[in-house]
Amino acid sequence: MKKIAIVGAGSMAEAIISGLLENQIMDRKNIWVTNNANKERLKHLEERYGICSTYELNTLFDGADIVMLAMKPKDADRAIDYIHEHLSDDMLIVSVLAGISMSTIETLARKPLSIARSMPNTSAAVGKSATAIAVNERVTTEQLENIRKLFETVGLAKFVEEEQLDAVTGLSGSGPAYIYYLIEAMENSADEIGLEKHIAQELIVQTLIGAAEMVKNSSKSPEQLRREVTSPGGTTEAGIRVLEEYGVQQAFISCIKAATAQSKKMGKALSSELNVGKPM
Numbered sequence: 001m002k003k004i005a006i007v008g009a010g011s012m013a014e015a016i017i018s019g020l021l022e023n024q025i026m027d028r029k030n031i032w033v034t035n036n037a038n039k040e041r042l043k044h045l046e047e048r049y050g051i052c053s054t055y056e057l058n059t060l061f062d063g064a065d066i067v068m069l070a071m072k073p074k075d076a077d078r079a080i081d082y083i084h085e086h087l088s089d090d091m092l093i094v095s096v097l098a099g100i101s102m103s104t105i106e107t108l109a110r111k112p113l114s115i116a117r118s119m120p121n122t123s124a125a126v127g128k129s130a131t132a133i134a135v136n137e138r139v140t141t142e143q144l145e146n147i148r149k150l151f152e153t154v155g156l157a158k159f160v161e162e163e164q165l166d167a168v169t170g171l172s173g174s175g176p177a178y179i180y181y182l183i184e185a186m187e188n189s190a191d192e193i194g195l196e197k198h199i200a201q202e203l204i205v206q207t208l209i210g211a212a213e214m215v216k217n218s219s220k221s222p223e224q225l226r227r228e229v230t231s232p233g234g235t236t237e238a239g240i241r242v243l244e245e246y247g248v249q250q251a252f253i254s255c256i257k258a259a260t261a262q263s264k265k266m267g268k269a270l271s272s273e274l275n276v277g278k279p280m
């Protein structure tokens with residue numbers, strides 16, 4: 001990996017930049033970023049991480065062997081159209097765009113490209129992303145290794161088929177938000193049960209980390225682990241009964257299905273508009 005040019009400078013781009021630097025796999029001077037118009041944001045990233053930014057496309061792409069697409073899916077059309085002349089088949093295009101297929105990217109770029117379509121999550125900022133990646137047939141063995149290395153610096157990296165990426169988006173791409181939502185609810189209970197917020201926060205975070213480590217390291221299923229916490233006639237039983245009454249488990253399943261469907265919908269809208277699949 002010689003140089004990475006990142007198009008889009010939002011939360012996902014920042015999470016990956018900080019992960020890359022933390023693991024020192026790339027010199028900060030070889031990490032380049034641009035955005036639509038927010039100069040303040042680029043200045044902030046330069047100052048905070050010592051990376052480089054530019055609106056000059058020749059400068060951005062000169063010598064880049066990896067190009068990361070990190071704008072919102074709704075902006076992909078305009079952004080890729082703007083940069084398409086600078087994209088070439090010896091570069092690896094890494095997309096983090098939810099829902100946007102590799103064929104759509106090639107259609108927007110008007111040429112065949114080596115593409116890795118990924119779905120990381122914002123925990124990349126602390127090296128704990130759960131990332132799934134699909135690659136097209138043009139990706140070389142060397143590029144495959146680079147993409148693995150890149151995403152392993154920010155957490156877990158798994159290769160999947162492209163068809164599975166909408167499900168990954170609904171499950172682990174959006175996943176941190178579901179967990180934050182749960183933490184918000186647990187924090188909101190603190191007041192009502194008479195705990196100071198800062199103490200409750202520490203207890204909640206440690207409880208989540210502990211439960212996640214248990215699931216990761218134990219041979220027991222989450223259900224088995226849950227049963228071991230639940231003493232007959234005890235507190236957990238009383239709590240879980242309420243969750244069951246509210247249908248919380250079904251609500252989570254419906255939530256993940258809705259997010260997966262939305263990922264599919266976002267991709268379909270753009271690919272139908274562009275007639276993706278028709279000869280270029």
Ligand SMILES: NC(=O)C1=CN([C@@H]2O[C@H](COP(=O)(O)OP(=O)(O)OC[C@H]3O[C@@H](n4cnc5c(N)ncnc54)[C@H](OP(=O)(O)O)[C@@H]3O)[C@@H](O)[C@H]2O)C=CC1
Pocket residue numbers: 007008009010011012013034035036037038039041070071072073075078079082096097098119120121122173174
């Ligand atoms: N946030 C998340 O949890 C995750 C996001 N993703 C994906 O990552 C991508 C980025 O999301 P996120 O970081 O949250 O988005 P943000 O809104 O935080 O950032 C979007 C960035 O794209 C830039 N941008 C917009 N239009 C253009 C353009 N024409 N050319 C260049 N840059 C442009 C914006 O620039 P400006 O500020 O100047 O407008 C901004 O820097 C999305 O496609 C999303 O699906 C994937 C996994 C998780």
Ligand SMILES: O=C(O)[C@@H]1CCC=N1
Pocket residue numbers: 098169173174
């Ligand atoms: O909400 C979104 O569309 C993006 C994709 C996954 C997480 N955030």
